[in-house]
Amino acid sequence: MRDRPDDFDEELLRPALNDWGIEAATLDYAPVGFGDFHWIATGAGGRRWFVTVADVRRQSYDGLRLAMETAAALREEAGLAFVVAPLRAADGSTLRRLDRHRYAMSVFPYERGTGGDFGDELPPAERGRVIDLLAELHATPPPLSTPDRPVALTGRAGLEQALGDPVLPWLGGPYSEPAQDLIARHAGMLRRRLAEFDRLAARPGEPVLTHGEPHPGNLLRAGERRLLIDWDTVGMAARERDLWLVARDEDDLARYTKATGRAVDRELLGLYRLRWALNDVAEFVEWFRSPHGRTADAEQSWEALTGTLEQLAR
Template identity: 55%
Template sequence: MEERPSGIRDSDVRDALRAWGIDPVTLEYAPVGFGDYHWTATDTRDRRWFVTVADLDHKSWYGEGTEAALRGLRDAMDTAVALREAEPDGRLDFVVAPVRTADGESVRGLGPGHAVSVFPLMSGTAGHFGETLTPHDRALVVDLLAGLHRTVPPASARALPPEFATRPQLELALGELGNPWHGFGPYAEPARHLLADHAAALRHRLDEFDRRAGELKAASAPLVVTHGEPHPGNLLRAGERRLLLDWDTVGLAVPERDLWLVVAGPDDLLRYEESTGRKPNPSALALYRLRWALNDIAEFLTLLRAPHGPTPDARQSWNALADTVRTLAAEA
């Protein structure tokens, strides 16, 4: 996030790092990503760290409330650590997992509504969400996903249904289009008008989602370990290696949960099938593509139907909401 979290000071982060035995010489806020907050640190031994502070109020896919969110985040981070540690042959060396505290924890609470985890700061070139992968990069990422999907699931990995936890917020917003959304902030009313213009198309896409989710459940396809968000923004290029960051969405699901974000055509699908023996399901690919867009709309609406100002993060949410709604409507 570009904006710092309210109520979390650098000194709070510095104090939290003691659980990892890290005494920072430098600690700087890093305005990157969207959703979580990040710092970079260099300690007295000249080791460099990437520190993530999660806002537990915005982790609804783990369950209701901050306690459920903390448990879910801990399961996800424990899963990433287990994946990294489980393969001594290096097959999963692309997993950028958190380091454990002296007490063996992968994540620790920070105040009443946040949690902190610590990662080694990796060298490489970070990708950007929305960029187009080259055929070479796609092949490398398809291969690492195939390796991930063949892995025996750690005990901490949760099964994740296709339904998205933010759907009630989207349904609520669609049901309140007749009344002005005053009192929230500058982007609330534009968001209401946007949804009103495309309400029929959005409801049609929700019906499509329900149909495809029902078909997937009826098929009872085996579940595998999935990353959840293997897009270029979570990809780090280190020479010929490709590393995957941000494992807070890891969980058990069908492979298409990952694949739709990477594959661009029949060659990529065939490469995956030859590596795993599993043929990707076109309807499941379409389901998870649609799920991503609907969930994004719900999350952006949640932010814009809450108190906000004309900040960079609010403006980014409004622009992304408008693009996503119009794209979904055009495809209806």
């Protein structure tokens, strides 16, 4: 996130880092990603760690704990070198509560590399390398901690409520009224897209171990190494949950099939592409119906909402 959480005491991080044996000389906020908050902790000797603070009202603490445990097991036990996994604290845990209800922290190794952004177009050779990583991941036996990732839309109830009650005003902040008007203008299209989603979701596909968000924003290029970060959504689902974000042509699909012996279902690619867009709309609706200000994150959310609706309307 670009904006720091305004209700979070950064000094909570220092004593929590002691559980990992880390005495931070400096803590620098890192305005990267979208959803979680990040800091770079630097020790007295110059060693650095990447610290992630998650709002566990968005994803349950137990659900996030299972995801972190799964990522750690993939690195430690399955030997997947491309997994940037959380480090274990002295008690063996990968996630630590920072307060009673809202925030939890994980600590990661600081990896030097070049990252990308969601929406970047990778060249064919780079896509091939990511497809090879996904083929290896999908063939890996899932750790016991691996959560299921149902195809259902996580924010559907809130989106349908917004579509069903277009009159009651949204009062969360400066983007509430324009967002409500925008959703009202696209209400018919959104209902048709929800019906299309239901039709496609009737056959969810064979579950394998998936990353969930292997887009360029979660890919680090470190020399010849390629690393996948952000394992919050790791879980069992159809292989197409990952592939729609990477594959762009028949050569990509053929490469995956050659590596795995499994054909790619094009309807399921469409299902997960549609699911991503509808989940984004639902998340932004929740954002703009809730208290917010005119911040960099709110502006980014507004631009993403308008762009996603334009994409869905095509």
